[in-house]
Amino acid sequence: MQDKRPTTLTSDPHQRLGKPAGGWRARLYAIIFESDTPKGRAFDLALIGAILLSVLVVVLSSVKPVADAYGAWLHRAEWFFTILFTLEYVARCLCVQRPVVYARSFFGIIDVMSILPSYISLVFPAAHVVLGVRILRLLRIFRILKLTLYIQEYSMLGDALLASRRKIFVFLSVVFLIVFLLGTVMYVVEGPENGYTSIPTAVYWAISTMTTVGFGDLVPKTDIGRAIASFMMLLGWGILAVPTGIISSEITYQRGRSVLPLRACPACPATGHDASAQYCKDCGARL
Amino acid sequence: MQDKRPTTLTSDPHQRLGKPAGGWRARLYAIIFESDTPKGRAFDLALIGAILLSVLVVVLSSVKPVADAYGAWLHRAEWFFTILFTLEYVARCLCVQRPVVYARSFFGIIDVMSILPSYISLVFPAAHVVLGVRILRLLRIFRILKLTLYIQEYSMLGDALLASRRKIFVFLSVVFLIVFLLGTVMYVVEGPENGYTSIPTAVYWAISTMTTVGFGDLVPKTDIGRAIASFMMLLGWGILAVPTGIISSEITYQRGRSVLPLRACPACPATGHDASAQYCKDCGARL
């Protein structure tokens, strides 16, 4: 019932990172970390563009015909973006007063992870490692999130999910029990000769059935198996409604809460009175 | 909280298009653009019939056995509808006072697009172009929408979607990030030898898995791949609840808004009286 908004103010990133008081570092900080000046806005847009382009390079490198034809160009583009993001990382570390706080923050770690793999591939050029490395580089895309993180909608959806997390955990644990039991039943009923080679495989099938995905790589072939599968599909359909109900009810509640604070008490700091309330619920003053 | 209905009145299509004051153009306008006279109603129904028939012709032309047997008849029918819709377009342009406003409106553009391709195919008869052209012709079907656009339900559903557009965009961007990351993980884990030939292909698979479509043309074959796929299916199932919650809450709110603000008490600050209420529920004053 207590409002958590004030705490987000004290955990303001600018305060934590230590915004410099003046000089070139303060100007650099305003450009890199803030987005309310024309320069800061231009930097943000350029950064989003650079991240998207660098991701595009990684994606194109994975398409064989393109990689065969333009491999050298893609390699150069990859190093161009790696050096660009390295310079950006150095600039970020320089212009904050507490670089360690930045380096340890969620986006500080992602920033390092999006440049380190390129350098590591210089020392260990094994093909397999290089492949695994590319995936981390794609985390650059999360930086787009950072730039627009303050949009109210993100936090509202986040609040709704956070408030429902216990209910969703309970729900998922029950679903996992059902999926595990029914998967094992199918392993016994259908058996390895119909593709259900082990309990993990059967559980994978059970999850794909109850979530209504239904790949079709494994399908029941015996009559009993089909009867159990039919039951599982109807069950999955029925309980699909539960997480929707949880989130739906939570979003309705969050929406209601965000409207209520409009009615504030004239005598005390309490807000969130009902639309029809006549007296303050905290101090009893006439509204 | 403010009612947006009045703005839709000022953007009334009849005012924008310039309804003629009298003469044959006013009579034609009443038939073509309005549907509250018997003639206008008959024209609308005939138009819907013509559009559906012309669409049927395009559909039948695509079915090879039918096209082989009745190709000539279908060709003639296509040109019949093209000429009919051309005449209708000319009539629409003639009877409004601002034909340019009509030609630039959404349905004006669709009206041109549904006749132009036939004429273009006369000059450039290349088979490939003709095929691509047919698809635009099908946009004729959107004209049905225009005729029934004023039904309250359309605007209510539209309002709910419009009001939720920022939340849905935020949600889809988060979903796209997850799909992109997990798709790339699967590209690394399964690799080209199991069908995941490139990152775009893997992302396509990831989308088909998380939206619970599950075509089954690509399926994980390694144990780690199946474990990740299971996680993705459960995750997709869980977050499927989010857009439903957003829309559900929005529709509930829209429904509430269309009843509540209408009845305020003249004597006290109470609102939200029933549509049939005669006395204020809080102070007993006559409404």
Added chain:
Amino acid sequence: MQDKRPTTLTSDPHQRLGKPAGGWRARLYAIIFESDTPKGRAFDLALIGAILLSVLVVVLSSVKPVADAYGAWLHRAEWFFTILFTLEYVARCLCVQRPVVYARSFFGIIDVMSILPSYISLVFPAAHVVLGVRILRLLRIFRILKLTLYIQEYSMLGDALLASRRKIFVFLSVVFLIVFLLGTVMYVVEGPENGYTSIPTAVYWAISTMTTVGFGDLVPKTDIGRAIASFMMLLGWGILAVPTGIISSEITYQRGRSVLPLRACPACPATGHDASAQYCKDCGARL
């Protein structure tokens, strides 16, 4: 806003069918049409059992190994149930005062349809006809519905669906437009060589994709086709939320309406006052 319950009382089936005033017909009527006496209850249960058994016979006749082994027995059972249901139909016609009203009612038609096919198969014994005939016989199962139709939940769900029917129609028409357009796009993009042999086939695929069914008998094989399919899956996922929101909001509203009548006015017949109301909304009397 007005309560529709009273109208359902005037359309009471007992009044419409004409319940006999006394004699053996009244006793038979009480057994066959009513279920509040011990005999009527026993008859209903026996009838449900007979319908389920007769359906089981039809189902077993369709399973080849069973039909080969017990064909003669199943044939005899089929005729046993046909004669039983014929006797029941005659009894129903005899004991009501307006047999034509019964014969023309929904269940009167279903009752005839569940016995006629057996007799028709005597005259036209063509194998194909017999096969088509069996399907109608399965409509017998709808008679179970009749027996439990008065359960409040049925009518509440029905009310919610009925009240949402216009919104659902609007929604389905928009969905059909999208499915038709995108299906045609896929027909042009993928073409007959990838299995999209005609526009109807492509629309069938588009429906199976946007409803998240995803059979996998048709799958996009070109890169552009996969991109469009990905877009369609996300779109289908998004708008899946709309019918859920409509029904969800409607059920919440129906539930609310069924709770409200508890607060009745002491001075006039008005009910359904808000929980916090202090004066009657219709006559202004103090609650």
Added chain:
Amino acid sequence: MQDKRPTTLTSDPHQRLGKPAGGWRARLYAIIFESDTPKGRAFDLALIGAILLSVLVVVLSSVKPVADAYGAWLHRAEWFFTILFTLEYVARCLCVQRPVVYARSFFGIIDVMSILPSYISLVFPAAHVVLGVRILRLLRIFRILKLTLYIQEYSMLGDALLASRRKIFVFLSVVFLIVFLLGTVMYVVEGPENGYTSIPTAVYWAISTMTTVGFGDLVPKTDIGRAIASFMMLLGWGILAVPTGIISSEITYQRGRSVLPLRACPACPATGHDASAQYCKDCGARL
């Protein structure tokens, strides 16, 4: 409207099982059955660990490569857990005053079922039986549920499902009727030559289609079959909304009920005060 919570207090498991008044049995009871002492908490955690490990052993035994390599070790681990759970079962029976009540309770039966199969496999070592036996052993995992059963979320979700059970039953029966009828139609339309070999098979396909699972092992191949399938997919999509609406509305109601009736004003008939309110919102009286 009445609160059912008090009844759950009278059906408190500790009272039913007969908690001993003192001595070693009371100490053992506190460890095994209760989780509010440090020792009881440690026992619960150890038990969860043991159950998970024993399940892991069963799962690994089903993976052929693992079973071939470490079969002997897995066999020993299985017997270790069987004896461990046997000792635990004996201890549970000893420390309660009414062991028969425990043995007949849901978890008492599961406890026996999770140890009995191992002993039975000694007498009847037939491979087939042993396989079927393992599945019951997995029910051990339900004991985890027991340990965390008192979490409020479980009971809230349970209440919502329980309160909706009649609506869900009505809904499922209607769905089953539709699925049965449409499945039979498809059996007639597509026939055994397209894979629809019997009515049960066609109903299995109809369920997999209407629940949007869509395995793709059976797919319509005729044009009429595809048209019916398209209709079924849209229908399934539409009525998917109904169970979601039922649960969603129920969870919203449960949430509302758990807050609203708790705070009534002592001086006026107003209810529904916030949990943190100190004064009545309608009359200003101290709560």
